[in-house]
Amino acid sequence: MWLGAAVGTLLLVLLVGWALLGYYRREISANKEELQRYENAVPIVKAFYGSDIELCGDRLCANVDPRGHKSGDKGQYQPVRSRPQP
Known part of the structure; x- marks a missing residue:
């Protein structure tokens, strides 16, 4: 048992x-x-x-580098500048 x-x-x-x-x-x-x-x-x-990006209402705003290499199938994207260091 x-x-x-x-x-x-x-x-x-x-x-x-x-x-x-x-x-x-x-x-x-x-x-x-x-x-x-x-x-x-x-x-x-x-x-x-x-990146130097901020909110602008309900969208993102970016400080774009105009001399940067464009990408995308139509070249519609540009790199964003680096965020300034304090």
């Missing part, structure tokens, strides 16, 4: 441990994906912060 109770308890502990392990693996996987999205956004945020 004692042996049966011990084996049952051990099996229950193993089952709960296996379920918790699966839960935490899924949580870690989801967090890794979210972290990767944040890491992909870092260069964009750095470029935005280094």
